[in-house]
Amino acid sequence: MEETKKASGAFAPEKEVPRAALDGVLTIDVDSRVESMEEQEDARWHQLLNAHRTRKILTGELGGVEKLESGWVVAVTYFNGFRIIIPMNEMMINLNGDGRENADTLNRQTRIANNMLGCEIDFIIKDLDTKTKSVVASRKDAMLKKRQMFYFADEDGTQPxxxxxxxxxxxxxxxxxxxxxxxxxxxxxxxxxxxxxxxxxxxxxxxxxxxxxxxxxxxxxxxxxxxxxxxxxxAKSATANINKDNLKKCHRQGKYVGTITDVYKGTYFIRLDIGVNAVAHSCNMPSLPGKRDKIGFVVTRINDNYEVAEGIITRLIKRGA
Missing domain, CATH: 2.40.50.140 (Nucleic acid-binding proteins)
Incomplete structure (x- = not known):
């Protein structure tokens, strides 16, 4: 009888099964716990509350530009699954050189913001409503903070x-x-x-x-x-200049294929398929080629100073799209 008790005791569990394994979701690891959707959302919302309190710079993808019922034009992004709206006057879009100086400022900002869709933007939360889980943020505040951090010296006078x-x-x-x-x-x-x-x-x-x-x-x-x-x-200075090496592939009177990248005052700017920039001041063709056209090109001179091949367009291979 005593031996039977010892044998049965050998198979007794070493510890009690945690209560988490008996209530709620039964997980593979009995010591773990699965959070409900509401708990996960609360945790993510708490992160936004902390970011608001500390004025932390957050990053999201610019996902839309909308006009609200109130008349506000806003940019829309998402962070942690929550919708973030940024008023257009808080986007701090640089309008210099957009070529529309006489147009309405809001229209200019909206036009550029539309072209920015899909890019990453920084923002700082300005206000939020816990009941509706709505968030208003400012890209301007985030950009000004980054400027202070990276473009200005510290109090000790160190270099920016x-x-x-x-x-x-x-x-x-x-x-x-x-x-x-x-x-x-x-x-x-x-x-x-x-x-x-x-x-x-x-x-x-x-x-x-x-x-x-x-x-x-x-x-x-x-x-x-x-x-x-x-x-x-x-960006050119940050990468190696391959023009000089590629120019060695060209030879006078050599014939090459290229694409016209631009035309200005009768001068054709060409990118040869061998990786060389080329310029043509004339073309021996009944009809003039245009931008994006695939052409045949004969080299008459190698200009090392400007790192381009000079020559003549001899024929049209294919019209560009």
Missing amino acids: MLYPGRMVQARVIAVAAKAVRLEVFGVEVSVRARDMAWEWMVDAAEKFQIGDLVLVTVNEVRAKSPDEISVSVD
Whole structure:
């Protein structure tokens, strides 16, 4: 009898089954606990409350531009599953050089914001309603905070983190045919496509897309205050110049295929398929080619100073789209 008790005791559980295994969701690990949807939402909302209290910079994807019933035009993003609205006057969109100086400011801001859809933006929560779980934020506050952090020296007089000559990462927030709009640590900068890459492009969207992170070199910083900052950058200086090496592939009287990237005052700017920029001042064709056309090109001169091949367009291979 005593031996039987010992044998049965050998198979007795070492500890009691936790109560969590008897109530609620039964999990694989009996010591774990599964949170309900309401508890998960409360935890995510608590993160927003903390961010609001500490004025923490948050990041989300610009998902929409809407006009509310109140008449407000707002940008919409999401964070932790919650809808965040940013009034258009809190987006701090740089309107310099947009070519619509005589148009209404709100329309100009909205137009640029539409082109920015899909990009990452920083924001700081300004107000929230716990009952409706609605959140209002400001991109302007986040950008001003980043400017103070990166463009100005600390109280001890140390050098700012962002200064001329430094290579930095920038966000691509909008792309047009001839320019790329970047956000460089709280400052929006419009950079010409020819300053973004060594190779000539028909459209900057061929190489750059909204949401990309690109390396740029800071050329100039003019900073009076966080509200008054202008920055000049380019991406060419941050990458190796392959034009010189590619130019060695060209030979005088050589015939090559290329695409016309632009036409200006009778001059054709061409990107040869071998990776060389080329210029033609004339073409031996009954009808003149145009931008995006695929053409045949004969090299008459190698211009090492400007790192281009010069020559003549000899024939049309294919009309561009």
